[in-house]
Amino acid sequence: QKEVEQNSGPLSVPEGAIASLNCTYSDRGSQSFFWYRQYSGKSPELIMSIYSNGDKEDGRFTAQLNKASQYVSLLIRDSQPSDSATYLCAVKGRITNAGKSTFGDGTTLTVKP
């Protein structure tokens, strides 16, 4: 079992819909959680970070964290074709800046016009 699990997809949604991306992790000591977007042939780009239970909203993006269930999700409202990319979930063990992030294999999202 991988430390960070994501559905590989592909996930396809129509333009304007809500896209829901899910991630589970195995290390209960994890403290920091991130979503990165990666366009084909490009490097990952940070879009959201979340450190405490609950929801965090930034524009059309909402990250949700449930540490008891070891679950983190990303909602994209009003999805646009430009949101078509692979979304990587990453988890870090300690609240300090030290230490690595562990990535899932990503979920590929396609937004159809």
Place this chain on the structure above:
Amino acid sequence: GAGVSQSPRYKVAKRGQDVALRCDPISGHVSLFWYQQALGQGPEFLTYFQNEAQLDKSGLPSDRFFAERPEGSVSTLKIQRTQQEDSAVYLCASSPPGGKNTGELFFGEGSRLTVL
């Protein structure tokens, strides 16, 4: 530039050759990470520096892989006697000092290595 800079962007090596990949992090970022990304997979951790100290090298796949950051800024990942399974994109990322946004990674464009 303002971002993480990596070179070369593309490298083709014959099996058995040595390669060196360079990373210049964002100014002021003390933490620097190397990741390896195979096609269709997420980035896999290789090694991590805080300033010039290599604090974690648990992800380096073999003793053919070596990384250094002698002055706490630019880092070099060296792969000796390359093998075909080393073909991947090598990503460098830097992270700002601790504070509100701890652990956020800022990636360079990557170095794509192809071993023939």
